[in-house]
Amino acid sequence: MEVKQAFRHIKQGSISPIYICYGTEAYIMNEFIERLLEQLVEPEHREMAIVRFDTGETPIDSIIEEAETLPFLVPSKIVLVRDSVLFASGKESSRVEHRPERLLTYIGQPSETTVLVFIVPHEKLDERKKLVKTAKSSDFVISFTPLQSEELLQWLLKRVGSQGRSIDKQTAEELLRRIGTDMNALAAEVDKLCLHAGAGGTVSSESVVALVPMATEQNVFKLTEELAALRTAEVLNLYYDLLKQREEPIKLMALLVRQFRNMLYVKELSSQGYSPQQMASQLGLHPYAVKITGEQARKFSPERLAALLSELADLDFAMKTGRIDKALGLELFLMKTGSAGAS
Structure with a gap:
């Protein structure tokens, strides 16, 4: 599944029961998960509706048992699983034993009241694994790769515009030259510059030079x-x-x-x-x-x-x-x- 398509589905309320999110662009991946939480969980229910695991510490059997357990006092829940063992390529380093077939069975018949999200902070998945092949054939896999240069620039312009400010392309490129491609750092600097510009204001090249230290x-x-x-x-x-x-x-x-x-x-x-x-x-x-x-x-x-x-x-x-x-x-x-x- 393409990232843009996944965001669009969430906005439309079309939620998959399982997501395998992998890639090196952590900022967009975190934003996707946040949008998922906003769509499914009321702010006051987050403590009850969100469960977190790590496959390096918890066997998949326990994770699936939690996913199959009905949510308590909330209509649905999200199980977030950080994984570098089951789906990732490379040598497995888990301290616990896993039974992948347990997850394969769950993929075939997932719970209707749980959204199971695997967060795999790796550039690639292990395509040799049956788990990966099955997840891909079910369209549960989303790749979060770094934005192309023009996409990154457009994202920056859009973030400024969403806050009711404006910025020209040349100034945005100067900001990229000073900060680099770390989207978390870029977001923080954009928010600072927008605050400085004021409602309806313009982020100027002078303010970028004055307020943004070059990495x-x-x-x-x-x-x-x-x-x-x-x-x-x-x-x-x-x-x-x-x-x-x-x-x-x-x-x-x-x-x-x-x-x-x-x-x-x-x-x-x-x-x-x-x-x-x-x-x-x-x-x-x-x-x-x-x-x-x-x-x-x-x-x-x-x-x-x-x-x-x-x-x-x-x-x-x-x-x-x-x-x-x-x-x-x-x-x-x-x-x-x-x-x-x-x-």
Whole structure:
């Protein structure tokens, strides 16, 4: 089942008896579960109507027994089960024994007064398992994957609009550049900016710059952009600001290495015809991060990126062996790289 379709069904009151929610986008998954709770459970009944389990601690037999037990003093209940054993791919690490056939039987005849929700915080399910195949054939499985870059931008614009404020696309993109793709962090910053703008107000780029601190990783994104543009003064200002925030030079260097390496990977995969979504999956990056990395990679040749990675490897050795002061070593690298450019 598609995520949008699942949200639409909930809004229409069409609730499935079982959901297997998996994926790495925890924010949307939590939002889905919250919408489910709002539809099924009155606020004053939540304590009686919500039961939580973890398959790492509770056998599936006990969970199914709870699901089959009639709700007490409420018309229906929700059983939320965190799972990394029954549906997830990879090695099972449960401290308890499970009988998957018990759940298979329940899937065939679920309780009418219980909604059973499995929360699987993994990128993939184990497609070899009969449980997964059966759940998919029953249309109980929902994949919560990171939003594409344009979808993330539209979500941000919509969240601002839902609070009676406005924001232009350029300002929204600046907010994404400063925060990154963490939807929980984005939601918090959007709410703060909307409060600052006031009812009917506009979230301005000036307020974003003034009120939203740039995350360390986003500062490193910015560093690479400024390096490619030969804006050495801006590069050094960013670096000095990070040092004032007591960021460790070795950590900053590691982030630079990762970014240059990702740029090299994106150039290579792009030349092989990979789509942004395929690259995101291959590299373990958010689609928006792939978009930004791709834009930066176009300014560097593969040979230049390989040379920079080699220089950073030498610098790492020199810093860790005490041959050069850490802060000074990275500063000299940034100055040299900014002067030489991306060619």
